[in-house]
Amino acid sequence: MSLIDSLPRVARPLRLPRADGLIQWIVPLAIIVIWQIACVTGLVPTRVLPAPSDVALAGWKLLLSGELVRNIWVSFWRASIGFLIGGSIGFAFGLANGLSQLSAKLTDTTLQMVRNVPHLALIPLVILWFGIDESAKLFLVALGVFFPIYLNTLHGIRTVDPQLIEMGRIYGMSDGELFRRVIFPGALPSIFVGIRFALGIMWLTLIVAETIAASSGLGYMAMQAREFMLIDVVVLSILIYALLGKLADSASRLLERLTLAWHPAFQKR
Amino acid sequence: MQTALLLPETERDQRQRTRIAPQARRVREDRPALGLPLTIRNLRKSFGDNEVLRGIDLHIPAGQFVAIVGKSGCGKSTLLRLIAGLDKIDAGAISFGEAARPEDIRVMFQEPRLLPWARVLSNVEVGLGRDRASLDAHPRAEHALTEVGLADKRDQWPSVLSGGQKQRVALARALVSQPRVLAFDEPLGALDALTRISMQRLLERVWRDQGFTAILVTHDVAEAVALADRVLVIEEGRIAHDVTVHAPRPRERGSVELASLEGSILRHLLSADDRT
Numbered sequence: 027m028s029l030i031d032s033l034p035r036v037a038r039p040l041r042l043p044r045a046d047g048l049i050q051w052i053v054p055l056a057i058i059v060i061w062q063i064a065c066v067t068g069l070v071p072t073r074v075l076p077a078p079s080d081v082a083l084a085g086w087k088l089l090l091s092g093e094l095v096r097n098i099w100v101s102f103w104r105a106s107i108g109f110l111i112g113g114s115i116g117f118a119f120g121l122a123n124g125l126s127q128l129s130a131k132l133t134d135t136t137l138q139m140v141r142n143v144p145h146l147a148l149i150p151l152v153i154l155w156f157g158i159d160e161s162a163k164l165f166l167v168a169l170g171v172f173f174p175i176y177l178n179t180l181h182g183i184r185t186v187d188p189q190l191i192e193m194g195r196i197y198g199m200s201d202g203e204l205f206r207r208v209i210f211p212g213a214l215p216s217i218f219v220g221i222r223f224a225l226g227i228m229w230l231t232l233i234v235a236e237t238i239a240a241s242s243g244l245g246y247m248a249m250q251a252r253e254f255m256l257i258d259v260v261v262l263s264i265l266i267y268a269l270l271g272k273l274a275d276s277a278s279r280l281l282e283r284l285t286l287a288w289h290p291a292f293q294k295r
Numbered sequence: 296m297q298t299a300l301l302l303p304e305t306e307r308d309q310r311q312r313t314r315i316a317p318q319a320r321r322v323r324e325d326r327p328a329l330g331l332p333l334t335i336r337n338l339r340k341s342f343g344d345n346e347v348l349r350g351i352d353l354h355i356p357a358g359q360f361v362a363i364v365g366k367s368g369c370g371k372s373t374l375l376r377l378i379a380g381l382d383k384i385d386a387g388a389i390s391f392g393e394a395a396r397p398e399d400i401r402v403m404f405q406e407p408r409l410l411p412w413a414r415v416l417s418n419v420e421v422g423l424g425r426d427r428a429s430l431d432a433h434p435r436a437e438h439a440l441t442e443v444g445l446a447d448k449r450d451q452w453p454s455v456l457s458g459g460q461k462q463r464v465a466l467a468r469a470l471v472s473q474p475r476v477l478a479f480d481e482p483l484g485a486l487d488a489l490t491r492i493s494m495q496r497l498l499e500r501v502w503r504d505q506g507f508t509a510i511l512v513t514h515d516v517a518e519a520v521a522l523a524d525r526v527l528v529i530e531e532g533r534i535a536h537d538v539t540v541h542a543p544r545p546r547e548r549g550s551v552e553l554a555s556l557e558g559s560i561l562r563h564l565l566s567a568d569d570r571t
């Protein structure tokens with residue numbers, strides 16, 4: 027996870043004015059239309075890929091039975107709670123290690139070592155510890171979310187312009203004030219990069235955890251459907267995951283736009 | 296483009312000055328004898344083996360405008376940082392006549408060092424130090440902004456300002472606490488020629504209005520003789536020359552008197568350069 031990759035907002039891709047909101051949906055819509063045509067004409071056998079209309083129908087049935095909403099809710103709940111737990115611990119460690127040399131010396135090496143273990147490799151161990159209980163999923167999500175938030179918070183705090191910090195000191199800011207007015211706002215862009223990364227990892231972890239060890243949730247729904255060869259439900263789950271991921275990303279972008287209004291990259295041109 | 300816009304702006308500055316003049320005078324009556332005298336005795340500072348300041352002795356009377364010149368790396372910034380209390384003194388002493396509060400001594404750097412995430416007005420409020428939370432923080436910051444001619448930019452983000460405007464906001468932030476000593480470290484170094492001249496006028500004006508003791512570090516000898524009562528040349532960690540500028544104010548830039556003074560200071564600097 028390179029931080030450099032994630033700083034592209036300075037050079038946002040050129041966008042056409044106004045039509046903006048609609049334009050981004052043209053390609054997904056075209057794909058769905060082509061997909062439907064391909065299925066109807068028999069170009070793609072429905073055993074391989076069901077038609078979008080079949081997927082929508084499956085979604086409608088599950089919606090009526092209440093199963094869909096229940097599973098989405100369970101997955102959403104796991105994602106948010108896991109994100110909150112892992113995110114706040116990561117944020118706290120990032121703050122502590124960014125602000126205190128002692129804390130950094132004490133914990134940073136250990137954390138960097140743990141980071142090199144892919145957290146999904148812990149699934150067997152986690153199942154042994156927690157069974158297929160809720161806590162297993164929450165643990166995995168929290169662990170996955172922890173590192174991007176920790177690393178980016180730490181990086182953000184360490185790279186706050188030292189000249190601004192000196193300025194704050196010259197003008198008599200107390201430690202608390204210096205944090206509130208200089209360090210935290212300075213670290214915020216980097217923290218948001220961490221949040222966006224973490225959101226991606228959050229869904230990924232949840233999908234894997236739910237397909238392997240769960241008795242509810244979207245991943246579980248997909249696995250059940252696979253056993254009964256309900257390929258339309260499998261595709262439906264995948265699409266919903268994509269939609270939820272997009273939603274989380276949009277929410278974080280909105281938050282970013284609101285809090286980073288000062289940033290030249292977010293100012294209206 | 297930018298410079299073309301600048302001239303009308305300085306005219307506006309002048310109009311604003313006449314408008315706010317009574318207020319400025321009232322502020323001065325509140326606190327008479329605004330400037331603080333400054334005495335430095337045998338000041339030394341080294342970084343490792345590098346002996347930068349090797350015994351500076353200096354007295355600056357209250358309210359004087361002193362310029363410090365010297366070749367790059369001679370320790371001008373170091374001296375300024377010691378005066379401002381940003382670094383620790385190795386040996387010697389710096390005293391300000393009477394007990395100075397932190398708000399009494401302010402520094403302005405070459406970079407404006409504005410908080411990009413705070414609007415112009417809150418950036419100026421930062422300069423109030425411990426008075427930031429007081430009720431009159433807003434009006435005081437607004438007054439300081441008016442004084443540098445940027446009252447209409449109060450709600451802007453710093454990123455939309457030009458370099459000269461940012462530096463004026465930084466000046467307003469330094470002025471808002473009514474400092475008694477104001478130290479400048481090449482504050483105009485990064486500006487284009489025309490902006491520089493209008494900023495020099497601004498500096499001279501606020502100095503005359505407010506009466507603080509001004510210490511200006513600069514690379515530009517012409518700037519030093521145009522603004523200062525006295526020019527100090529630092530060489531080999533000591534004050535090698537102490538030149539008084541007698542020209543009356545307001546000074547005419549490029550006058551024969553200033554030009555010959557500038558020439559003699561430059562010759563000092565260059566001959567020192569040849570010797571090394």
Ligand SMILES: Nc1ncnc2c1ncn2[C@@H]1O[C@H](COP(=O)(O)OP(=O)(O)OP(=O)(O)O)[C@@H](O)[C@H]1O
Nearest residue numbers: 342345347365366367368369370371372373374514
């Ligand atoms: N924090 C520091 N640590 C080590 N050496 C330093 C430090 N600050 C300054 N120096 C050294 O002290 C010397 C004087 O530096 P200083 O910044 O005061 O020069 P200056 O006269 O301001 O130069 P310039 O005109 O280029 O700004 C230089 O040799 C510099 O390398």
Ligand SMILES: [Mg+2]
Nearest residue numbers: 371372373480
């Ligand atoms: Mg310097």
